[in-house]
Structure formats: structure tokens, C-alpha cells
Amino acid sequence: MQQARNDILSCRGLVVNFGGVQALRSVDFAVETGSITALIGPNGAGKTTLLNVVSGLVNADQGTVKFREQDITSLPPHKRAVSGVVRTFQNLEIFYNMSVLENVMTGCHRRIRYSVVDSLLKTPRYWGGEKRCYRYAERELEFVNLMDKKDTPATELPFGSQRLLELARAVASEPTLLLLDEPAAGLNIRETGNLGKLIRRIRDERGITVVLVEHDMDLVMRISDSVTVLNFGEVIAQDVPLEIQKNPQVIAAYLGEDEDT
Amino acid sequence: MGISSYLQFLISGVTMGSIYGLTALGFTIIFNTTGIINFAQGEFVMLGGILSVFFLKWFDIGLFPSILLAVLATTIIGGVIERFAIRPVKGASVINLIIVTIGVSIFVRGLTMIFLGKDTFSLPHFSGNLPLTFAGVAVMPQSIWILAITLVLLAILRLFFTRTIYGKGMLACSYNRKASSLVGIGVDRMVLFSFLISSLVGAIGGVILTPVTLTSYDVGIMLGLKGFSACIIGGLGNPFGAAAGGVLLGILESLCAGVISSAYKDAFAFFVLLVLLFVKPSGLFGQAKIERV
Amino acid sequence: MYGFKRDMLAVLGFTFFLLIIPRILGNDYYINTLTLSLTHAIIAVGLNLLMGYAGQVSLGHAAFYGLAAYTSAILTTTYSVPLPLGMMSGILVSGVVALLIGIPTLKLKGHYLAMATLGFGVIVYIFFNETIELTGGPSGFGGISRLQVMGYRFASDISYYYLVAFVLAGVVLLSLNLIHSRIGRALRAIHTSETASQISGIDIAKYKVFVFVLSALFAGVAGVLYVHNIAFVAPGSFGFNFSIELVTMVVLGGMANVWGAVIGACFLSILPEFLRVFENIEIVLYGAILIVFTIFLPEGIAGGITKLFLMMKPKRSDAAGKE
Numbered sequence: 120m121q122q123a124r125n126d127i128l129s130c131r132g133l134v135v136n137f138g139g140v141q142a143l144r145s146v147d148f149a150v151e152t153g154s155i156t157a158l159i160g161p162n163g164a165g166k167t168t169l170l171n172v173v174s175g176l177v178n179a180d181q182g183t184v185k186f187r188e189q190d191i192t193s194l195p196p197h198k199r200a201v202s203g204v205v206r207t208f209q210n211l212e213i214f215y216n217m218s219v220l221e222n223v224m225t226g227c228h229r230r231i232r233y234s235v236v237d238s239l240l241k242t243p244r245y246w247g248g249e250k251r252c253y254r255y256a257e258r259e260l261e262f263v264n265l266m267d268k269k270d271t272p273a274t275e276l277p278f279g280s281q282r283l284l285e286l287a288r289a290v291a292s293e294p295t296l297l298l299l300d301e302p303a304a305g306l307n308i309r310e311t312g313n314l315g316k317l318i319r320r321i322r323d324e325r326g327i328t329v330v331l332v333e334h335d336m337d338l339v340m341r342i343s344d345s346v347t348v349l350n351f352g353e354v355i356a357q358d359v360p361l362e363i364q365k366n367p368q369v370i371a372a373y374l375g376e377d378e379d380t
Numbered sequence: 381m382g383i384s385s386y387l388q389f390l391i392s393g394v395t396m397g398s399i400y401g402l403t404a405l406g407f408t409i410i411f412n413t414t415g416i417i418n419f420a421q422g423e424f425v426m427l428g429g430i431l432s433v434f435f436l437k438w439f440d441i442g443l444f445p446s447i448l449l450a451v452l453a454t455t456i457i458g459g460v461i462e463r464f465a466i467r468p469v470k471g472a473s474v475i476n477l478i479i480v481t482i483g484v485s486i487f488v489r490g491l492t493m494i495f496l497g498k499d500t501f502s503l504p505h506f507s508g509n510l511p512l513t514f515a516g517v518a519v520m521p522q523s524i525w526i527l528a529i530t531l532v533l534l535a536i537l538r539l540f541f542t543r544t545i546y547g548k549g550m551l552a553c554s555y556n557r558k559a560s561s562l563v564g565i566g567v568d569r570m571v572l573f574s575f576l577i578s579s580l581v582g583a584i585g586g587v588i589l590t591p592v593t594l595t596s597y598d599v600g601i602m603l604g605l606k607g608f609s610a611c612i613i614g615g616l617g618n619p620f621g622a623a624a625g626g627v628l629l630g631i632l633e634s635l636c637a638g639v640i641s642s643a644y645k646d647a648f649a650f651f652v653l654l655v656l657l658f659v660k661p662s663g664l665f666g667q668a669k670i671e672r673v
Numbered sequence: 674m675y676g677f678k679r680d681m682l683a684v685l686g687f688t689f690f691l692l693i694i695p696r697i698l699g700n701d702y703y704i705n706t707l708t709l710s711l712t713h714a715i716i717a718v719g720l721n722l723l724m725g726y727a728g729q730v731s732l733g734h735a736a737f738y739g740l741a742a743y744t745s746a747i748l749t750t751t752y753s754v755p756l757p758l759g760m761m762s763g764i765l766v767s768g769v770v771a772l773l774i775g776i777p778t779l780k781l782k783g784h785y786l787a788m789a790t791l792g793f794g795v796i797v798y799i800f801f802n803e804t805i806e807l808t809g810g811p812s813g814f815g816g817i818s819r820l821q822v823m824g825y826r827f828a829s830d831i832s833y834y835y836l837v838a839f840v841l842a843g844v845v846l847l848s849l850n851l852i853h854s855r856i857g858r859a860l861r862a863i864h865t866s867e868t869a870s871q872i873s874g875i876d877i878a879k880y881k882v883f884v885f886v887l888s889a890l891f892a893g894v895a896g897v898l899y900v901h902n903i904a905f906v907a908p909g910s911f912g913f914n915f916s917i918e919l920v921t922m923v924v925l926g927g928m929a930n931v932w933g934a935v936i937g938a939c940f941l942s943i944l945p946e947f948l949r950v951f952e953n954i955e956i957v958l959y960g961a962i963l964i965v966f967t968i969f970l971p972e973g974i975a976g977g978i979t980k981l982f983l984m985m986k987p988k989r990s991d992a993a994g995k996e
Contacts, residue, residue, distance in 0.1 A: 176868060196871035205872055212869035214862050216929070225858045229874035235883070238854030239847050241677070245854060252855065292873055417784060419791075468968045473864070475728045478784055479924060480967050482732070486917055487960025494957065601913060605795065608788045643803050650792035657785055658777035 127152040127296055127328045128173065128204075133182035135168055135352075142168040143179070144352040150296070155322055155329045157339040157360075160349035161372060166332045167209065169349065170298045173330075174206045175199045186296065201229050205294035207285045209301040209332075213273050220269040222284055223256040226291030230255060259287040263317065279310045283317075290321060296328045297321065303335045311335060315342050340364065348372065384516045389634045395523040395592065397630020398530040399425070402585035403607025404614060404622035405537070406578035412617055413550055413567075413574040416477040420461065420485035422604025424582025427454040429590035430492060430597065431583075433501040443504055451583040457488070458579020462572050470568075485600065492597040503590040526588045533584060534623055537577075541619070550574060602646060606633075609653040615663025625663065680849045683932075684842055691838040695831060703946070704830045708902060710942035711837045712895045715844050717922040717934040719891025722848055724920070725928035726857065727884045728864035729779070730787040733794030734919045737767040737889040739801060739911030741896030743808060746817045746906045751807075756821055760897040767893030771886045779881040786885070794916050801908035813907025820901040833902050840898065841935070844891060848931050860884055861929070914956060921959040924966050927973025936974050 128150040135143040143165045150156045158166050171177035173184055175196035183192045191199055214222050231248035238245055260266045263283040268276060276284060282302060289297055299318070303311045315338050321327050333339050339346060339360065346363040348356040350372040356363060363369055403425055410418040431450035436443060465484050469476055506525045511518035541547040550570050586595070586603075593599075606629060614625025629649060637645040656663070691711070695704060716738055723729050745763030748754040754762070778789040801808050808814070820827045820836070827833045851857050862870040863877050870877050900906050918941060926937025945951040951958070970977055 174872065176871075195876075196868075197874050197876045200872050200874035205874075208869070212866045212872070214865045214869065216861055216865050217858070221858060221861075224855075225862045225870075225875075226873050228855055228859060231855055233855070235851075235856060238856050239850050241850055248855070288869075288873065417788060419787070465964050465968070472967070472971070473728065474784060475724065475730060475864075476967050476971060478730055478787055479920070479963055482730075482787075482917070482920065483960045483963025483967065485960070486956050487964060490954070490957030490960055494953065601791070601795065605788065605792050609792075612785075644799075646799060647796045650789075650796050653792055654774070654777055654789060657781065657789065661781050661785075 125152045126150060127187055128330075129185045130169075130173065131183050131185075133169070133172055133179045133184070135165075135172060135177060136180050141352050143172070145182070146349070146352065146354055148347060148354060150328060150330055151345065152328055153322070153326065154344040155318065155331060155342055157343035157346045158330060158332045158349065159334075159336070159339055159346060163351075164349040165352040166349055167300055168352075170206060170300050170330070170332060174204055174298060200292060200294075203293075203295035204298070205289045205292050205296070206298035207282075207289050207300060207302060209304060211281055211285055213281055213285055213288075215272075215274045217273055218269070219265060219271050219273055219276065219284055220253075220256055220260065222273050223259050223287050223291045224252050226259070226288035227252045227255045228292070230291075230293060255291055259291045262290065262320075263287040279306050282306065282310075282314070286317065286321075290325065290327070294327055296330065298330045298332075300332050301334060302331070303333055303338055311338055314338070318342055385638065386635075387515075387517045389638045390631060391517065391519055391523060393631030393634030394627055395520075395526050395630070396589075396634065397610075397627035398526050399585045399589045399603070399626070400606045400610045400629050401623035401626025402530060402533065402581050403603055404610035404626045405534075405619050406582045406585075407607055407611045408614075408617060408619040408622045409550070409574045409578045409581070411611075412619070413570050414466070414477070416474060416481065417608065418575075418578065419478065419481040419604065420488060420600075421578065421582055421607055422600030422602070423485050423488045424454055424458060424579040424600075425586035425589070425603045425607075426492070426595065426597065426600035427457060427488070427579075428583030428586025429503065429595040429599075430496060430501060430586075432587050432590065433503050433595065434496060436503070443506070447587050451580065451587060454583035454586075455576055455580045458575045458582075459572060461488075461579075462575035466571065466575070467568065470571075485604070489597055489600060496597060498597060500594050500596045501590075502594050503587075505591040506588075509591075520592070522588075522591050526592070529584065529588050530623075533581065534620065537581070537619070540577075546570075546573060605653075606649045609649045609656075611663075612653055612656050612661070613664055618663065621663060628664075677853065680846070680853070684846045684849070687845065687935075688838065688842040691842065692835065695834065701830060704834050706943060706946055708830065708834045708837050709899075710939045711834075711841045712899050712902075713919070713922065713942045714935045714938035715837075715841050715895040715898070716892045716919055717926070717938040718841075718844050718848050718931055719888035720919055721923045721926075721928065721931065721934035722851070722860070722891075723884050723888040724923050725930065725934070726852065726864060727860040727881055729881055729885065730784060730920070731790040731885065731888065732787055732913075732916050732920065733790030733792075733797070734888070734892050735911045735913070735915035736790075736794040736797035737771060737892035738896040738899070738915075739797060739908070740770060741767045741893035742900035742906055742911070743801065745897045746814070746900045747807060749901075750814070750817050756818060756901070760820075760901070763897045763900075764890055764893035767896065768886050768890045771889030772882065775882040775885040779885060780878045786881075790916075791913075794913055798908055798912050801911065808908070809906075811908060813905060813909075815905040817900055817904045817906065819904055820898075827902075837898055837902075840894065844894070845931055845935065852931065856880070856883075864929075914959075917956070917959050921962050923973075925962050925973055927975035927977075928971065930973065930975040930979075933973045933975030940974070 126149045130146060130148040133143050133146040146169060148169060160166050168177060172179045175194055183190055186204055214225060231252045233244045233248040260269055263286055265280060265283055273284060303314055306314060318329055319342055322329050331343060343360055346358060346360050347354060348369050355368050355372060356366045403421055406421045407418060428450055431453050432447045435446035435449045461484050465480050469480050505522045507521045511520050541551055550573060610626035610629045611622045613628055614621030633645055633648050636648045716734060720734050723731055741763035744766045745759045748762055749756055749759035774789055774793055778785040802811050827836055859875045859880050862875060863880060867877050922937035922941050923934055925940060927933025966973060
């Protein structure tokens with residue numbers, strides 16, 4: 120918790136209530152710039168809620184969210200996205216009425232800025248913007264290795280590829296902080312392996328800080344620099360992976376959970 | 381204007397408001413189980429009234445049997461609508477669901493026009509139309525009927541939602557459709573049930589209202605719109621808040637008609653709707669979170 | 674890129690087609706019906722941007738059509754405002770009113786717009802009927818001057834038809850351009866997932882309001898074209914049934930398909946000419962179309978044609994399937 124390190128994200132005292140249920144009870148959560156930080160915990164621990172609060176989809180009842188030293192607690196999601204907080208979803212949120220390429224181009228929405236008039240009249244600004252957008256999108260599709268599928272309707276992609284597509288769309292909006300909600304859910308072992316490498320590359324090559332909510336402990340321990348453990352809406356541990364594995368509180372929290380290890 | 385004329389507005393407001401409340405309740409029940417706004421809700425109210433008129437005329441079986449038959453027929457129509465129009469688009473995007481209910485609403489309205497005509501019809505008052513006078517304020521017996529039946533209906537529904545397995549199931553659906561189906565609550569059946577109850581409640585509203593206001597094939601639009609405004613006042617998703625919202629809307633409207641102008645009475649409900657959406661979209665009694673974007 | 678050449682060719686072909694229809698028909702009997710169909714198509718194309726692309730329903734577009742028509746008619750006739758100014762004001766009024774309704778309702782998640790516009794349409798209709806000294810009440814008023822541009826008066830029916838055809842072609846081209854831009858992508862994104870749109874940095878309230886206002890402006894354009902053609906205006910043309918007819922045009926022709934809206938509008942506007950019983954059953958027919966098409970053919974006629982086309986030419990499915 121010491122301020123010596125350089126945190127890109129720091130949440131203080133987050134409280135979220137759903138009806139009578141306290142999903143988060145005074146959570147402090149910080150992410151160091153340039154790290155891959157994993158967020159783990161048993162089902163219902165509040166991991167997705169925390170991601171929702173950081174990305175602005177859920178408003179915290181109490182507490183503050185600071186991103187790059189700025190208070191973003193009351194910013195709507197699209198403004199957070201513009202300032203650099205982007206995420207993916209556990210239950211895939213793909214634009215099913217578009218092709219693969221168009222999905223990623225939509226991710227570039229904020230990187231190209233021509234006006235309505237430019238689009239209506241197809242001005243040179245429009246053409247310039249679209250060409251750049253196209254290039255950005257192609258680059259990200261190559262990055263996730265979906266280039267050969269670029270004209271395929273998004274609905275026709277197999278599940279694993281849809282995950283990659285969502286990832287490409289997220290990276291296409293040039294985030295500085297990328298929140299991944301169970302990106303390995305539903306993937307087979309080989310796909311999970313590739314995903315791990317990809318997440319590493321996102322951090323190493325793009326300089327994007329990654330927060331990873333994940334149940335696959337193997338993946339978490341392999342790629343993350345720091346692990347935060349949530350249980351019943353509270354942070355019970357925050358440490359490097361090796362220490363977390365030995366933490367008795369964490370082990371207790373996971374007892375009885377049928378997690379695959 | 382004296383105090384008695386305000387009391388008079390209050391009474392006519394509560395009378396109309398009860399109907400708006402029942403319509404709003406119907407909206408809420410379907411919204412809770414399906415997440416869609418049923419544009420055919422006003423047509424249930426219209427059908428209840430107009431079918432009573434025609435059953436009375438055709439079968440000559442007396443007022444109350446005709447009414448019972450009309451309510452039953454409307455409820456069956458509600459079920460048929462769910463089964464043959466709503467269920468086939470299950471899982472489609474919300475806009476498609478809305479378009480289907482719009483289609484159903486004008487289809488029903490059109491058929492009514494073709495088969496029953498464009499005239500305006502009346503239904504006899506349940507127990508005479510001599511006003512009773514309390515302290516200088518005239519109250520039609522029908523107003524008392526409306527209030528009493530509305531209250532009884534609300535009480536029954538309250539019991540239904542809190543005490544019976546079906547009612548609880550429907551409430552569970554409203555909290556989380558996916559989870560409900562996982563724990564074995566048949567969502568299809570719940571949706572059917574919500575249409576049955578909504579059409580039943582709507583039909584009863586239409587039946588008790590018609591002696592006061594007359595009816596024709598096209599009264600459903602305005603009743604539906606006002607019912608929806610009542611929902612927004614009470615908070616969409618909160619059945620009894622919606623009913624209270626209806627009464628409030630009725631009183632406001634009656635005051636507006638009496639104090640300002642009756643020509644713009646109908647515009648008033650819409651005005652209330654817009655203002656509320658602007659300042660307090662979760663409704664006055666709403667607990668449901670309405671997300672702003 | 675993105676089928677721009679194809680769009681341009683299609684619009685050119687379409688314009689050419691519209692221009693030769695009167696010659697094919699050989700007589701002027703149907704010209705007014707055609708003009709009216711194309712006027713409706715202008716509204717339907719706009720409404721389709723709202724419904725088909727952005728996924729929002731308006732049940733009050735007849736009111737925007739009417740507001741523009743009445744505003745221009747009243748200004749130019751009663752207050753002798755110059756024609757271009759009156760027409761501009763008419764279109765502007767529709768846009769501003771749409772803005773006022775759109776801001777509160779489209780800020781909310783969910784489909785409040787449909788109900789709000791339904792109410793709005795009903796109110797505007799009451800207003801047209803009640804404010805007799807302004808609008809002439811239920812019987813309307815006539816003596817509205819016919820359109821004149823820089824001294825040229827569109828006196829003949831055929832000249833007016835050509836004018837409306839060019840305006841429609843322009844509206845179609847602008848819409849296609851809009852769809853194939855970042856704005857079009859944003860609208861389509863909102864249709865499928867508001868959440869994912871926001872995460873991609875799209876201000877969804879802003880875009881929804883924008884497309885709603887744009888569609889109202891298109892309706893306004895149609896309104897002023899209509900009123901300065903028939904030179905008479907009455908509330909009957911702008912009621913709830915016409916709003917429903919417009920929605921039906923979009924659903925019938927094909928949601929999220931610019932050409933579909935044109936097809937749907939022409940189909941529903943020309944049909945009554947051949948189907949005399951239409952007047953009595955139109956509303957039932959609209960209802961049936963809305964239900965049946967949504968259940969069985971949500972892509973509408975245009976989508977159906979595209980599908981047939983793809984079945985015959987399976988090789989090209991990638992290129993044409995993403996419209």
C-alpha cells in the first residue's frame with residue numbers, strides 16, 4: 120500500500136450494495152503501472168463488481184476510484200474508456216451485427232475523429248480517418264491472429280476466436296489499463312496457453328497495464344506480477360503469486376471450492 | 381372555487397386514477413417477467429369494456445355474467461397473444477419484442493374495429509346512476525365500485541405475489557431471469573402467467589371504467605399511455621408503486637382539467653411523463669435502479 | 674473502400690430508375706401517388722437509421738412530419754414569410770422538438786423513447802385539431818403556395834415528382850455515407866450492446882439523440898415537400914395510424930437496410946391504390962405485418978432478397994453479407 124511505487128489505479132474504500140447484499144465492503148485496491156495484476160477469489164467474492172466499478176458500469180455507494188492521479192469516481196463508462204480504462208466481459212459483448220473487422224474498427228472509435236459532416240459528405244478527412252482506422256484494426260487482428268477471418272460475420276466465429284476478437288477490440292481503443300474478466304473461461308488448454316502469451320505481449324509490447332480476473336490458477340500464477348484475493352467483498356490478501364499460494368487465509372477461503380488447480 | 385369543487389376533482393381523479401393504476405400494474409407485471417414494455421396493455425382494458433357491451437347485447441344474460449365472460453375472454457386473448465406472438469420471438473433483441481407488442485396492439489384494435497364497429501358504446505352502471513351526496517360532494521355509485529374492486533384486486537395480487545409459489549416465482553423472474561431458470565422456475569410458464577394476469581387486471585379495469593367513460597375500439601392508446609405514465613411515476617418494476625402512481629396521475633389530471641383546461645387534459649399525462657423521465661426516472665416510489673447512460 | 678463505389682453506383686442507378694418510371698408508365702395518372710410514396714420513403718429512410726441501425730423505436734414520426742408541414746404552411750400562408758425561410762423553419766422545428774424529447778428519454782437505458790414518442794404523437798395530433806385559429810382545426814386549411822426555387826415554380830406534377838426523387842436520392846446517399854462511417858458503426862454497436870459501446874468510448878446517449886434528431890429532420894424535409902406539393906394541410910395525414918404505417922414500412926422493407934426502407938415505403942404507399950378494401954383493413958394489415966415479419970423475416974423484404982441472391986451466388990457471400 121505504500122505510495123513509493125507508481126500506481127496507475129487506486130481504489131479506496133469501495134462499497135457496493137445490491138438490495139440487501141453487500142457486494143463490496145470497503146475495498147482498497149491498487150494496481151502498479153506496467154504490471155499484470157490478478158484478481159482472484161471464490162465465486163461471488165465481488166471480483167466482477169470491482170471491475171464494473173472501475174470501468175464505470177456500476178456506481179460505488181461509497182469510496183473513490185483514482186486513475187492516473189485523477190478522480191474518475193463519477194465519470195460515465197465512455198469517458199473512462201476515452202481516458203484509457205477499457206475492459207472485456209466474461210459473457211462476451213461482441214457486436215453480433217458486424218463483421219470481425221468492423222468490430223475492431225468500432226473499438227478504434229475514439230482514435231479517429233472526423234465529424235458527422237465529414238461522414239455525410241465523405242470529405243478527405245473522412246477518407247483519411249477511415250484508412251487509419253482500417254490500418255489500426257488490421258494491426259490488432261494480426262496481433263490476435265484473426266486476420267484471415269476479417270470479413271466473417273462475428274456470429275460465425277467459434278467461441279475461442281470471439282474471445283480473441285473482444286480482446287482485439289479492447290486493445291484497438293488504445294487503453295492504458297485493460298481489465299479482463301475471466302478471459303480464459305470456456306477456452307481449452309491450448310487456447311489458454313496462447314491467451315497467456317498474448318496477455319504478456321499486451322503488457323510487454325504495448326505497455327498496457329493489465330488487471331485479470333481469472334479462475335484458472337495456473338494461468339494466474341504463470342503470468343501475473345501481483346495477486347489480490349477477494350472474499351465476501353473484502354480484500355483478504357495482496358502479494359506476489361508465490362506468497363499468495365502459501366497464504367493460509369487464501370487457502371481457507373478456497374477450501375470447499377471445487378476449483379481446478 | 382370552493383373546497384367542495386376540489387373534493388369533487390379529488391373523487392373523479394381517484395376514480396380515473398384507479399384505472400390508470402390497474403393498467404400500470406399490468407405493465408409492471410409483464411415488464412418484471414420479460415423486461416419488455418407491452419404496448420398492447422391498453423387494448424386489454426379496451427377489450428374488457430367493449431366485450432362486456434357486446435356480450436350483454438348478444439347473449440342477453442344480464443350485466444354481471446356478460447362482464448365475467450368478457451374478463452374471461454380477454455384473459456384468454458392475453459394468453460393467446462403470449463403463446464403465438466411473444467414466445468416465438470423469445471430471445472430476440474428488445475426492439476423486436478417491442479415491435480411485436482405494437483403489432484399485436486394495433487392488430488387487436490383493428491380487428492375490434494372491423495368486427496364491432498367504430499361507434500362509441502356505453503355499459504350500464506353497476507348499481508344505478510343516481511349520485512350519492514356527502515357533505516355537498518356528489519359521488520357516483522360507480523366510483524365506489526371502481527375503488528372497491530381496485531382495492532380488492534390489489535389485495536389479492538399482493539397475497540398472490542407474497543404467498544403463492546407462482547407469485548414468488550414471478551418475483552424471482554423479475555430479479556434474475558437466467559438464475560430463475562437455473563433453479564428450475566419455468567420462465568416460459570411465468571411469462572405466460574404474467575400475460576394472463578396482466579390481461580385479467582386490464583380487463584377488469586376496462587369493465588369497471590366503461591360505465592363512467594364510454595368505450596370504443598380506440599380507447600386503448602390513451603389508456604395505455606396513461607398507464608405507462610403511471611408506471612414511471614410509481615417506478616417501473618414496482619407493481620404497487622405503479623398503482624399508486626396511477627391514482628396520483630388521475631388526481632393531477634382531474635385538477636388540471638378542472639383548474640386549467642379540459643382540452644389539454646390528455647396532454648397533461650404526457651407532460652408528467654416527460655418531466656419525470658427528466659428529473660426522476662426511477663419514479664417517486666421506485667426502488668428499481670434505472671440506469672442513466 | 675467499404676463499398677463506396679457500389680453505393681454510388683446503386684444510388685445513380687436508383688436515381689435513373691426513378692427518372693424513367695414516369696416514361697415507363699406512359700401516363701400521369703399515378704404521378705401523384707409516386708410522389709407521395711417517395712415522400713414517405715424519405716421519412717422511412719430516416720426512421721430506419723433510428724430503428725434499424727440504432728435500435729430505438731419512434732411511434733411519433735408522423736408528428737415530426739406534420740410539425741414541419743404545418744409550420745411551413747402557417748408561416749408562408751398566414752404570415753407571408755418567404756418560402757425558403759418558411760420551409761427551413763419547418764424542418765428546424767421538427768429537429769428542435771425532437772431534441773427536447775430525445776434528451777430526457779434517450780439518456781435512460783431501455784426503451785422509453787417508444788412510449789414518449791407515442792404520447793408526443795397523440796398530443797401533437799390533439800394540438801393540430803384544437804388550435805383552430807392557427808391550424809384551421811380538423812378541416813385544415815388550403816391556399817398554401819406551391820414550391821418555388823429561385824423563380825422556378827414546380828407547377829406540374831411531373832416536375833414535383835422529379836424534385837422529390839432527387840431529394841430522396843440525396844437522402845439515401847447521405848444515409849449510406851453515414852452508415853459506412855465511425856458514426857454508423859457507433860449506431861450499430863449501440864443496437865447490439867450498449868455496454869460494449871460505452872466501453873469502446875462511444876457516448877451512447879449523444880449518438881441516440883443525434884440519430885433521433887436526424888430522423889426527425891428527414892421527416893421534416895418530407896413534411897415541407899408534402900405540404901408545398903398538395904397545397905393543403907389537415908391533421909388527418911399526421912395521426913397515430915400514419916406513425917404506425919411508417920414503422921411498418923421499415924419493418925416490412927427490412928431493418929438496418931437503407932434500401933429496405935425505400936422498398937417498404939413504396940410498397941405500403943402504392944398498395945392502397947390497387948387494393949380498394951385497404952382503407953378498412955389497413956390497420957389490421959399493419960399489425961399483421963409487424964408480427965409476422967418480426968417473427969419470420971426480421972430482415973424484411975430487402976433482407977429476403979439479399980438472402981435469395983446469396984443462395985444463388987454462394988461464392989460472394991463474404992462481400993455482400995455485411996451490409
